[in-house]
Structures are given as C-alpha cells and as structure tokens.
Amino acid sequence: MTPVSSHSPHGQSPLRTVQVLGGGNAGSSTHVRSLAAGLVARGVKVTVCAPADAERTYDFTGAGAEHVHVPRSSDPVSVAALRAVCADADLVHAHGLHASFRAALAVGGRRVRTPLVVTWHDRVHAEGARAQLLRVLERRVMKAATVVLGATSELVDRARRTGARDARLGPVALPARPCPPAEPDDPDRRRPKIRAGLGAIGRPLLVAVGSLEWHRGYDVLLDAARVWRRLDPVPLVVVAGEGPLRAELQRRIEDEGLPVVLIGSRDDVTDLLAAADLALLPSRREARSVLAQEALHARVPLVASDVGGIPELVGDAAELFPDGDAEALADAVVRLLAEPGRCEELKDRGVRQAATWPTEDETVAQVLSVYDELTQPTPLL
Template identity: 60%
Template sequence: MSSSPVPVPVLRTVQVLGGASGGAHVRSLATGLAARGVRVTVCGPVETEGEYDFTGAGARFTPDAVSALRAACFEADVVHAHGVRAGMRAALALRGRRVPLVVSWHGGGPGSGRLSLLLERHVARAAAIVLGASSAQVDLARLRGARDARLAAVAVPAAAGPSGSSGSAGSFGSAGSSGSAGSSDAADHGKVRAELGAVERPLLIAVGSLVPRRGYSVLLDAAREWRNLDPMPLLVIAGEGPMRAELARRIQAERLPVRLLGQRRDAARLLAAADVAVLPSRWEARSPLAQEALRMGVPLVATAVGGVPELVGAAGVLVPYGDAGVLAAAVAGLLADPALRGELAMAGRAQALTWPSEDDTVAQVLSVYDELTSRRR
C-alpha cells in the first residue's frame, strides 16, 4: 500500500515598504519569489502599487495601514522590511509574535540626530538578519547592534529602451522595464538631446530625488565653473523633492547651465544620451544611477562615499564629497578627453558584469528565508 506524498508547505512572506524607495527592488524580489512558488504580500503606500504593479509580479498588495500590516504579518512565515522606517513599522506589527524579521538597508547612510540613532538601534536589534547593500551598511548595522548582518547586493533591473518606462522621480528599474541601453540607437540619442537643448553642446546628467544628501548644492557650485567651457555643457537633473524651489532660485539667479526636469519615467533613456553622468551625493549605498551608467557605458564621475567605491571600482572617476572645484575639474577633464571616456565606457560595462544578477539576488534572499524558517521547525 503506497502512502500519499506529504505536501510541502508554501512559504509566505510579507515585503514591507516605507515609501517609494526600494520599490524597484521589491518588485524584482516579488517577481522572482512568486516564480519560485513563494506566496508574496507587499505592504506599502497605495501609490507604490500604481508605480510598480506588484500584483502584476504575482504578489498580493495591501495598503500599509497599521491594521492591514498586522493582519498580513499574522499570516507570514518571514517578514522582510526595506529601509529602517519600514523595519520599525514591521517590528511593531510583529510585537509578541515569533515571526522572523529581515531588514534590508539599501537606502541612505547613517541618520543624524538622537532620534535617528535610536531608530537604527531598535531596528538593527529587532531584526533576525540585517541585509546591507554595501559593506559600509553591513558595518553600520553591526555598529548599531545587529545580531546578524550580511552583505546582500541589490541588483537594479535592466533599464527600458527608448520606448519603455524606467523608474520614477528620476529613478531606474520600475515595473515592466526590459532590454538595455543597447536598443537606444544614435537617432534616439539625437532626439533626446534635441528635446533637452543639447544638440551642439555636451550633456551631463544627474538622477535622484532633490534632497540634501544628494549633494545638488555642491553640483550647482560646480556648474558655475562649467560656464567657462566652450561649448558650455548642459546639466540636467531628473528627480523631484523638497529642494526644488531652492535649486531653481539658484539656477535662475546665477544663470547656471542647468535644467530641473522633475519626475521622469524615461531616466534611462536620458542617461543613454548623456556624455557624462554625475553622482555628487553625500552618501550612497548601491546607487542605481551608478549601476545604470556603467552598464550602459556612460562615463561616471561620482563621490567616493558609502558603497560607491566598492560598486564602481576603477570604472569611474571618484572625487571627495563637498569639493565643487574637484568635481568640476573631473567632469571638464572627461569632456576634453574622448579617449578616456571611451576607456571608461568599456571599463564600466566590464565592471557591471561582475555584479550579481536579479536571479542571484532572489536566490540569496530565498536562502535567508529558508534558513530562518528551518530554525522554527
């Protein structure tokens, strides 16, 4: 008499978002986990579902109201929060329950002020495992008291081609993106440059939310020096945020060769048409702009902060944060040296091949979930 096979329980995970940051990564995880038979629930702000289409990735979406989050966590085998604030919300929702919490730190650097420090400490200690997108974030998590902190690089989904959608607020890798910059031919690059007003002048691009840590005030200081170049380059900044009015006033008052593009869903298309990408941030973990620039072969000038040196290696020009003169000189030097730009383009593509793929990222996260759930059996 044959016995019936014992059914294998379905792994249930809740992905908690504290905002739009991390949405592309969660979408990628949801797609990969659902394809592997994991039951995925994404809990986040309502607008993130419209932006990233988690249900289209095979997940169930629920708004991040406290009651909805608690209910979702009640049914979970593992809860995975993305960001410190999301980690705090998840820790509160799990209070009194023996459900392991994983927290990914793949956004900004260490917070400033006593409240931020307390928040980071609480989340680091509440998590069964902290996953850091860079070695710097792993070190920070350990410093804050994490019991187990590991490096878990976040793969940016391949950007869309010229007709596709890619990211929001000047970010990359939103739902539905596919292909690569190779599909953006010279004609499309010319069209983009004409739309931006950079047909016969160099085009520089920065991408990311208009917040202090992005270093845009320093970038505008550098743009003052580029006014002396002939031809004068145009800097475009794709992104939105609370610093917009301040930056716009400076651009107008100082007559800087800079355009604020606001929220763009075609950031990858703009990047592919640029001569140089600029990342002036005070802190970055695993910058999507840096990843896309190197992947596309767009020369990159970036600040040597956080996880940027580890990510970029020798495939970009790295400068200290806050030194507008050095930043301006680095960009000007690249514009004046086509051969160096060509070398960096090749080096960037080679460096990108060393990064983990989306499948690698999903496999690592799933192994963490399996490890945690096996402890409870």
C-alpha cells in the same frame, strides 16, 4: 546555481512570506517588486504590505503577489493591521527603517517568534531631535531582526555596530528598465532627438538624476558649473528630478547665469543617459546608487563623489572626487571632456564592473537561501 527550497518548515505547503514596505523610495519599492516576482516564480506565497499608492505605481499584484494596504503610519491601528497579515506568515521581510520598525512591532511579543529579515537599502539622515529618534529606531530594528541584509559593506558594518546579531551583505540588483521601441526608420535617431530637445546641439551634455534635496549635493554641482561657463562650447548640465530645493536651485541658476537646466521628474532616464556625454553624481551620501549602475550599464562615463557605497560599487570604473569638493568635480569634468581616450577607457571598465554585480535572479536566490535557512526545522540532537 544551488536550488533553494520554497516549502514551509513542514514541507507541506509553499513558504508564506510577507514583504513590508513603508514610504519606500523608488529603489526599495522596485526591489520589492522584483523580489516578489522572483519569489512567486519559485513557488513562494508573497504578500506585500504597502500603501495603496505604492501598489498603483509598482503593481505588486501584477508580479503575482497579494497586496494589502497598510498605511505608512506606526500608530496602533496600522501596526494591528500589519500584525494580522503577519500572523500566518512563515517569515516577514521588511525594507527600510520605518517599515522595519513597524514589522518588529507586528511580530514582537508572539509565543512562536516569526523570523524577521530586514533589508537596509540606505541610511536615513536628519538633524537635531529627529536624528536622535532615528538612532533609537536603528538600534530597535537591528536588535529585533533575525538577519539584516545590508545593500553595502558600510551598512553591514553599521548594522553590526548598532546591535544586529546577524548582518550580511545583500546587494540589491538593478532591475532592467524596459527598452523603448527603436525608431523604425533609424535606430540611432533617438539620441540626437533627445539632445536637440534639451538644447544640447553642438555642446557636451552632462546628466544628473535624483530628487532635489540637500543630500544630493546639487549646490556643489552648481558651484562646479561656474567653471564650465569658461569652456568652449559650454556644456549643458541637465538635472532630472523634483524636490523641495527646486526654487532655491532655480534662483541660483538664474542669478549666476549657470548652464544648468532643471527638467523635473522623468520616466525616460535610460534615454537621457544614452544621450549624455557624462553622468554626474555629486551626492553627499549614497548606498547602492541606481544612477551609478545605470550609467555604467549604458557605457556613460561617470563622475561621482567618493561617499558611502559608491567606491565599492564602481571600483575603478568612474572618476571619483572628494565629497563636497566643487573644484575637484569641475576639474574631473573638464579633464574628461578633453580626453576622449579616457572616456572610452571608463566605458570599457564600466561594462566589466557591471558584470560583477548580482543579477535579479541571483539576488532572489540569495534572499531565498536566507529564508530557507531561517525556516527549516532545527534537527534534533
């Protein structure tokens, strides 16, 4: 790997960077934590501007960064606080649309322009007037950014169409989850214990993970579950996540007698996947899906919708179905449950596909090479 400079443009002191995170989701917040640790290890000074609750959850200071509480709001007081932190930075790196908009306001209007790098993890969706506002924010952010790093090719293309002067593919690595300690008397005991706790004894276990929101496509999943009631044994579908649609989804499950259980937010997703026969991803939109990556790493066959960055991410290592097509989802699951050979094939393909994804170290190196490019002095002609 080519070494990358961690010095300021003048070569006298460490590169000073500010990472700006708003109300980021788990994916972007985990990425910032991973990035901060990797940058600090390479001699970069990192300040993370994020709400206090993000620091409590992701422990940026534990990664060696300095944390400064900056509220999610874009009001003048919050922007002024962010501007003060960015005043001495060699480079500012923002994650997510709203955080990037605040960062653009904070670094704008200065006589010496501070380079602004934006990582676009996923698109924000909305309806009506809010959708129009988001389009305006997208244009403002893309035009203000010195470099936009899109997590998928689709996001890179959209950034260019929206006005980005320099948009590049910048895949985000999946940080390794800490492995739970093995059972002292039987390392294989964890899987049957988890299945028993979920009620999946003597029946297939299908696992979906994600917030209970419209874009996750759980209505499509419930439609497909009607078909699975006819199987013998009937598969159990477990959905790990919380969100505004919980009551509505639970009502459907009870009214229609569906073999689906909502188990709420969980911090043992690795264990759930290890216990699963199949992983399900029925989303209407996805960028670089964490669940897809974890499923392939865990050798769990994946059935996913063919939206956003999923096809690019998984290649031929998953069963893909058309967005919103509950019948196709149901058929794919029935087929896999009846064909263990196909499941084994997907497991092997998944391992090979996962080996093509960037590691955390490679992700940090790529980001640092962009920093180096943007902060090196321009040679005199």
